[in-house]
Amino acid sequence: MxxxxxxxxxxxxxxxxxxxxxxxxxxxxxxxxxxxxxxxxxxxxxxxxxxxxxxxxxxxxxxxxxxxxxxxxxxxxxxxxxxxxxxxxxxxxxxxxxxxxxxxxxxxxxxxxxxxxxxxxxxxxxxxxxxxxxxxxxxxxxxxxxxxxxxxxxxxxxxxxxxxxxxxxxxxxxxxxxxxxxxxxxxxxxxxxxxxxxxxxxxxxxxxxxxxxxxxxxxxxxxxxxxxxxxxxxxxxxxxxxxxxxxxRLHLMDRAIFEPERPPASREELLLALRPYLEDCLARGVALKHLSRHVLGLFHGQPGGRAFRQVLSQEAVRPGAGWDVVERALERTRLRGEAA
Structure with missing residues (x-):
């Protein structure tokens, strides 16, 4: 605003x-x-x-x-x-x-x-x-x-x-x-x-x-x-x-308190919902690292969660990093999850 x-x-x-x-x-x-x-x-x-x-x-x-x-x-x-x-x-x-x-x-x-x-x-x-x-x-x-x-x-x-x-x-x-x-x-x-x-x-x-x-x-x-x-x-x-x-955990609490009849969204769905805001910020010159740091724990405790954090932590700091970094982190998470 x-x-x-x-x-x-x-x-x-x-x-x-x-x-x-x-x-x-x-x-x-x-x-x-x-x-x-x-x-x-x-x-x-x-x-x-x-x-x-x-x-x-x-x-x-x-x-x-x-x-x-x-x-x-x-x-x-x-x-x-x-x-x-x-x-x-x-x-x-x-x-x-x-x-x-x-x-x-x-x-x-x-x-x-x-x-x-x-x-x-x-x-x-x-x-x-x-x-x-x-x-x-x-x-x-x-x-x-x-x-x-x-x-x-x-x-x-x-x-x-x-x-x-x-x-x-x-x-x-x-x-x-x-x-x-x-x-x-x-x-x-x-x-x-x-x-x-x-x-x-x-x-x-x-x-x-x-x-x-x-x-x-x-x-x-x-x-x-x-x-x-x-x-x-x-x-x-x-x-x-x-x-x-x-x-x-915050998502699960919100569902349990306010909409207990509605199943939770997946972690991937929630991450993808962030894309429009993230890309708008990138277009305005905000570096990816200032946004990605807040999502590092989204896959905590899940197969592939460590790989997700690693990709974001290592690549989001690079100049010009964009949504493709998040896609790579998500793909790595999917692969690890399938292999688990």
Missing amino acids: ESGQEPRQAYNPADFRLSVAPMMDWTDRHCRVFHRLLAPHARLYTEMVHAQAVIHGDRERLLGFDAVEHPVALQLGGSDPAHLAEATRIGADWGYDEVNLNVGCPSDRVQAGRFGACLMKEPALVADCVAAMIAAAPAQVPVTVKCRLGVDEQEDYEVFRAFVDTVAAAGCRLFVVHARKAWLQGLSPKENREIPPLRYPWVHRLKRERPDLQVLINGGIGSADEALAQLSQVDGVMIGRAAYHEPY
Whole structure:
């Protein structure tokens, strides 16, 4: 999308039953178009963008998206209410269906800028930010929060619930909860996604005790059966690394949640559906490697899956590489699959 003037989607709570997490360096506009093909009903999120970057940066590069991505949310980072309000206004003008505040990223860079997970220690400030963002957003664009269970020594469910209550009092009605706490020192972002234990019961309890809020759960959910089990306890599931590294799982989840009577498409059908978008990007000068990296895991665990990754990884980086590279990767996958 070049100008952001496509009509946004009307707010619908059902849109949140399945979503794909915002992931830095991964969920760019090309990734999101691919994920939309896999999951026609899922909600998509941008990578986190700092409010100051939205205000002062290259907006087409940072905010541009394709109309097929709807419903799509802009995730913001920051801790200054005025800056976040201005960035929210800009995001809404560009046509985003939701603006989400990141209160969960634990990286050192994020902490140095006083945003992300460290803000869980400052619930009143988060509430001020959310109130300013809501005031700046049109009524049909919800302002939401993605958070953790807590940070560092916080081990008390009541502290987590009090954080949610403080932010909810400012007008936030939807919380995406990564069901782990974060350690602000001593663990890398990757370790913070794996080492702190998952505590799904905390998120389930929050939904029971605050039924008027929409509560989405994130962290460690990797299959359609797991997603369906969570949906009996909360309003939605957000999938992260599983959707990126093994994207066919995202397709299976979308089918199971929204169209259980409809058989899944094949991996090959989904890949071929990407061709028009890919060729349009190539015609506009986008290098194949910027698109192909998002599909490397499509045949994960299948006969020929390794060959598919090898061909794309080795040939997509070459100058002038085009759709024929994808065809060769697919043909190699077919041959290996037939030989298996």
